[in-house]
Amino acid sequence: MTSYKVHYFDFRARAEAIRFLLSYGGVNFDDIRFEEDVWPKIKPTMPFGKVPVLEVDGEKYSHTIAICNFLGEKFNLAGSNEIEKMQIQTAALFIYDLIGKCEDITYYYKDAFGKEHYEKEVNKLINDIIPTALTLFDGIVADNNGYFVNGKLTWVDLYFTSLSEYFQGLFTWAELKHDANFVDKYENLKSLKDKVLAIEKIKNWVEKRPVTIA
DSSP: OOOEEEEEESSSGGGHHHHHHHHHTTOOOEEEEEOGGGHHHHGGGSGGGOSOEEEETTEEEEOHHHHHHHHHHHTTOSOSSHHHHHHHHHHHHHHHHHHHHHHIIIIITGGGSOHHHHHHHHHHIIIIIHHHHHHHHHHHHHHTTTSSBTTBOOHHHHHHHHHHTHHHHHHHHTTOOOOOOOGGGSHHHHHHHHHHHHSHHHHHHHHHSOOOOO
């Protein structure tokens, strides 16, 4: 029997899509979590020095999008033709870019900006970058009968849903007192999120997973 291990910090964040997909596929996996203070010791053991990492039968593989695509293929969530596969990956990469931008501004570069410039960047994120992206995503889902691609469930729907609550965690980390429940303000994205979270195996995972900031 194939063994699976997910390596990540003690957060949902970028690893949660992998956990969602493994849960959807009915696969048992070891959810290996570690604190940030031990990361310098663990980092050299990870491909490219990055996490999340999926370990399959002792071999470690890196990058969320690559892992999600692999698991999507395994669990028949990767599209039925080349165009659908491209559409799935395109949507996922734009979602990935949005999360990266949010991380850059709210967390990683917080101390690199002066206070005035930092507040300007946060306001731009809240009032421009996030709404612009979510409006685009909402339109795509509306045009595709409630999903990102061709009116059917694919791994990018699980990926987006897994990250939808990550916004609040980013703002919490950065000690920004702001309602970051952005996704629920968009009818089609909220409906998609609710559908994914209602899938029994994903619902069961959500109910039993560790409670974390993000």
